[in-house]
Every structure is written in structure tokens, then in C-alpha cells.
Amino acid sequence: MKTLLDILKDVRSKKHALGHFNISDSSQLRGIAQVAQELQVPVLIGVSEGERAFIGIKQIAALVAAYRSEGLDIFLNADHTKTIDGVQAALDAGFDEVLFDGSQLSYEENVKATQEVVRRARATGRPVLVEGELGYIGTSSTLLDDIPEGAGLERTSAEQAHAFVQATGVDMLAPSVGNIHGMLKDQPDPRLDVARVAEIAAVTRAHLVLHGASGNSAEDIAGCIRAGVSVVHINTEIRNAYRKGIEAGLAESKEVAPAKYIQKGIDALKVVVLEKMKLYTK
Numbered sequence: 583m584k585t586l587l588d589i590l591k592d593v594r595s596k597k598h599a600l601g602h603f604n605i606s607d608s609s610q611l612r613g614i615a616q617v618a619q620e621l622q623v624p625v626l627i628g629v630s631e632g633e634r635a636f637i638g639i640k641q642i643a644a645l646v647a648a649y650r651s652e653g654l655d656i657f658l659n660a661d662h663t664k665t666i667d668g669v670q671a672a673l674d675a676g677f678d679e680v681l682f683d684g685s686q687l688s689y690e691e692n693v694k695a696t697q698e699v700v701r702r703a704r705a706t707g708r709p710v711l712v713e714g715e716l717g718y719i720g721t722s723s724t725l726l727d728d729i730p731e732g733a734g735l736e737r738t739s740a741e742q743a744h745a746f747v748q749a750t751g752v753d754m755l756a757p758s759v760g761n762i763h764g765m766l767k768d769q770p771d772p773r774l775d776v777a778r779v780a781e782i783a784a785v786t787r788a789h790l791v792l793h794g795a796s797g798n799s800a801e802d803i804a805g806c807i808r809a810g811v812s813v814v815h816i817n818t819e820i821r822n823a824y825r826k827g828i829e830a831g832l833a834e835s836k837e838v839a840p841a842k843y844i845q846k847g848i849d850a851l852k853v854v855v856l857e858k859m860k861l862y863t864k
């Protein structure tokens with residue numbers, strides 16, 4: 583069985599990216615896993631602290647393990663973990679990756695806490711990867727009227743990225759490169775800074791992760807992948823599709839069997855996941 587690091591090296595050598603999709607229930611997971619199985623591509627599942635609390639930390643680990651036992655290269659990330667206790671719980675549950683999000687801490691505090699996360703991940707003796715975050719890009723996974731205050735204002739420089747990776751020993755890095763969490767409601771998200779991605783990729787050994795890619799154009803996302811991004815995160819777009827699908831399912835009949843109306847949500851989510859995965863592996 584390949585490790586997550588094997589997969590990252592593999593996608594990078596092909597100038598592809600690994601799709602990271604957030605879920606909060608088993609139906610969303612099912613839809614994403616089905617697309618990955620159909621396309622025969624690996625996939626990374628993310629659960630934020632809120633999403634983890636909803637589905638259950640042991641429960642999501644068991645579900646992902648079940649898909650893995652069927653031969654799928656599927657991995658689990660503890661997305662945006664803000665406390666050391668949260669990190670430890672994910673490590674104990676068998677997650678493949680932990681993202682420690684110290685983007686709202688001072689640089690020094692972020693380095694110190696991320697170092698501790700790396701120490702704990704290595705102490706598991708398992709090939710758990712650690713992602714660090716540098717630069718505030720907002721915290722929302724919803725449709726936004728405006729860009730959240732302060733989000734994306736300070737872009738991560740190549741020098742900062744290099745120093746942070748050296749100081750912390752992280753395997754993966756989430757920089758601020760014009761991306762924002764969530765997506766704007768009635769207009770495209772601001773352009774991504776492909777040149778900045780290339781500058782950062784040139785000076786760091788860490789795999790770069792593009793967060794908040796919902797609402798960004800295919801052209802910008804593809805540009806970032808060519809420039810050195812290994813993982814692309816999508817949450818809001820699949821949440822939106824899932825909800826709309828379920829709404830349509832509820833509107834068209836008085837059906838009470840969840841398997842019927844939730845399937846409409848899964849079908850709608852799968853359309854988005856398929857489009858993204860095709861873009862990442864072009």
C-alpha cells in the first residue's frame with residue numbers, strides 16, 4: 583500500500599495534483615470515493631475540527647480504512663487543527679495527515695507550535711505527514727458576499743516559506759497566494775498568484791497545498807499545479823452542490839427514504855468532484 587508521501591511524490595513528478603475534498607457525512611465520502619474509484623486516482627479526504635466533531639473522529643477513520651481495504655488510495659487529513667490536543671486525537675485515531683493551522687498566531691508562536699506537532703507526528707512511528715500554514719486566508723467554507731477582513735492580504739514570500747519549512751520540519755505547506763477560504767457568491771474569486779507559487783516551490787522541499795480553491799478558475803488552478811502545487815482543497819463548491827442536489831430531491835417528491843433524496847445530493851457532488859479530479863490529472 584502506498585503512503586501519502588509516495589502519492590505526493592508521484593503526482594508532483596507528473597505535474598498533477600492530489601484532490602483534497604472536505605466532508606462531514608458518510609454520503610459525501612461515498613460520492614467522492616466512487617469518483618476516485620471510477621477514475622482510478624488517489625484522493626485525500628479532509629475533516630476540519632467541526633466536520634470531525636459531526637461525523638466522529640474514530641468513525642471517519644474507520645470509514646476511510648474501509649474504502650482503503652477495497653484497494654483505493656484514499657487518505658485522511660485532520661484539516662485546520664488549531665490545538666495540540668486536536669492534533670493528538672487525530673494522530674491517535676490513525677489519520678494520515680495533520681494540518682496544524684497556526685496562521686492566526688504570531689510567526690514565532692506558529693513555528694513553536696508546529697514544531698511540537700511535527701515531534702508528535704514522528705513519535706507515532708507511522709508515516710503521518712504534517713502540514714503547516716503560513717498567511718491568513720480566512721476561515722469560512724461558505725458562499726461569501728465579500729472577502730473576509732484581512733484574508734489574503736499578506737501573501738507568503740519565498741523567504742518566509744523556506745525559513746518556516748526549515749524551522750519546523752513540515753512535509754507540506756499551505757501558503758497565502760491570493761487564495762481565500764470560501765467562495766464569492768456572485769463573482770469569481772480573485773486571481774491566484776501563480777508566479778508566487780513558482781517562487782515558493784523553487785526554494786522549498788515541502789509539498790505545497792492550495793487551500794480555498796472553490797470559486798477559482800480552472801485556468802488559475804491548473805497554473806498553480808504546473809507551478810508546483812501538489813494538493814488542491816475544495817470544500818464550499820461540493821457543499822453547495824450537495825445541498826442543491828438534496829433540495830431538488832426533496833422538491834420533486836414526498837419521498838421519506840433518505841437513500842432516495844440524499845442520492846440526489848451525492849449525484850450533484852460527484853459532478854463537481856469529477857470535474858476537479860480531471861483538471862488535477864490533465
Ligand SMILES: [Zn+2]
Pocket residue numbers: 662763793794815
Ligand atoms: Zn483550508
